[in-house]
Amino acid sequence: MSPLAQDLVGGGLGMLLRIFVILVPIVAALDLMKSYGVLARLRRPIAPVLRCFGLEPASADPFVAGIVFGLVYGAAVIIARVREEGLARRQVELLAVFICMGHALPEDTLLFVAVGANGWIVAGVRLLLVLVVALVVRAWRGGRAGPAAAGRVATGGAPGAAPASP
């Protein structure tokens, strides 16, 4: 088998399997926690922090999943939330800031620290930049996503979101 075919088939299947093994348990566990009301309780402590950036409580777990586990898993949780809870479009766009620019912060930083980078600078500057961009985006187009809007959107299907359950 040529190296290309080996990479395509072997590497590809390996990647799909690895993502399956990590992703399905994460998303399933989050859904289970949601069914039993655990998630709502876990979301409460970080809700004030999220509100600073115009994010509503329903965005908490995609946010955490994206920062801690990486873009792939954050994206999966977002897609699931849009489908299941009708996460609003503005929320997706705001989440994209964090997930795009700040995903897998711990993993990425440690990876480069292992080859000699200064972890404090790498993580600190990146964190700062994410916060700045998030506040800019919030001021620019998420200004009304304050507490009032968050409460309203959270109670029902947002316009343009996934069809709400019957």
Added chain:
Amino acid sequence: MTHPLRPRLEPVQSHFRAEEPAGPPPAPPPLRPALAHALRVGLTAYRELLVILVPTYVAVTLLKHSPALPWLTAHLSPFMGHFGLPGAAALPMVLGLLLGLYAAVAALAGLGLAPGEVTTLALMLGLCHNLIVETGLLMRMRAHALAWTLVRVGTAAALGALLGPWLAGGKP
């Protein structure tokens, strides 16, 4: 959307959505249907990711074996000086941007860069890496994928130009 389990799980969802604490919390749903629902949500999420992961993986792998990478590396190396980096750093840069961070770190290990230069690379690549796959994922999220990718590349370049020379000056 109309799933037999939906009606049973619905009361719990409405409880979760209500911001004000309701009187008595509704009874927890039976475990088995809740598990089945969770598994279904997990598998759906996986299937929706595959739609974007498979084509982007194929594209990235083809690129990895094509002459495009050495070509790009050769053309980028003169610009590395703007970030306080030696021309050789173009290789991990290109690998990180197009393939991913692990490829970049593997290439970086053999170059013998100074710690400050590795920090610059880590900053830039941390913001902006694996662009083909991640732009695809952003598209799947229905975010403004192209705009965000440009923001990432832009901030990474600006950050590198701003901090790179200072970091290469031997500070950390």
